[in-house]
Amino acid sequence: MTVEGQSVQYTELAKFEDYGSAQALVDKLSDAGFEVRRLRIVGNDLHSVEQVTGRLTVGKAALLGAGSGAWFGVLIGLFFGLFSPGASWISVLLAGLLIGAGWGAIFGAVAHSMTRGRRDFTSVKVFEAASYTVMVDAAHSAEAARLMGPS
Template identity: 35%
Template sequence: MDITRNGSVHIGVAQRTIGTYDDYWSAVGDLDRLRGSDFPVERVTIVAGGLHTVGQEQGQLSTADVTRRGAISGTVIGAATGWMLGLFDLTETSLGLPWLIVNAAILGAVLGAAVALLGYVITRGRRSFVANVPVRADRYHIVVDADLADRAVRMLREGKGKPDESPGASSPRTARA
C-alpha cells in the first residue's frame, strides 16, 4: 500500500526500486533530475532502509535542573489554563484576566516543580539524563510505480533534465532496470 502526499491510498499499485543511495541528498538529486524532465514525481517515493537509532547522552540532570524544568512546564500549562478559564468566563472572580493568568501560572509552576521533583525522588535520579537519539538510515531507495519505472531509469541514464550539480551528489550505489 502506498500513501501519496495528498493522503490518498493506492491499493495494489506495484512499485519498483530504480536506485539505492548511500545518502539522502543523492537520492533527492536524482529526484530533481526526474522533476526537470517533467516526470510525474508524485508517483515517486524515497524510502529509507536500514534504520537505527544512535543514543548520545548529553549529561546528567541535577535536582535543581529537574525542579526548574518542572516549574517551567507547569508555568506554561498554568498560564494556558488561566487564559482559557478567563476567555470562556468559567470563573466567578473579581480579578481581571491578567491576574487570573498570573495566579494560574504561579500555581502551575509550584505544582509542576513538585510533580517533577516527586518523579525524580521516586526513580532515585536514574532517569534524569538528557539524551539525543536521532534515527539514521544506511541507505535510501527511489521507488517508482512499476508502469513508469523503465521510463525513469532511462531518463536518469540519459541524464535528461539535470539541474545544477549540487555538492555531494553521487551516482546511485546500485540501479536496477
C-alpha cells in the first residue's frame, strides 16, 4: 500500500475470532489518540453465507415489486411535480405512487414467473470471516502495542 508516496509495511497487532473485538481494539486505540488511519482490520478465510429468509411466491414477488415500484413512482411524481406548474402536488405524487406500484407488481410477478420455480425463496447474502486481524503500519507498531496494553 502506498500512503503519501511512501511504501507502507503492515504487521500484525492482534488477532480476534469476531469482528466486534477487532473493532473494539481500534476504538480503544482511537480513544487513546492513536492515528487510526495507520490500522487495518483484515478478515481471514472469507466465505459467503446465504441466509434463506422465506418462500417466494408469485404473489409475494408482485408485492415486493409493488413496493419498489411505489418508491420509484413517488420519485417520478416529485420530478413531474417540480416541473409542472399548477399541478397539485398531492395528485401528482399519488398518481406516481399508484402507477409505479402497479407496474412494479406486474414486473415483479412476471420476473418471478420466468424463473419457472428455480428460485422460489428470498435470502440475504453476506460475507463472513473465520477470524479478524488488526494490522498496523510497522513504523507505528510499538506505539500501538503500548497503547493497546497487555493482551
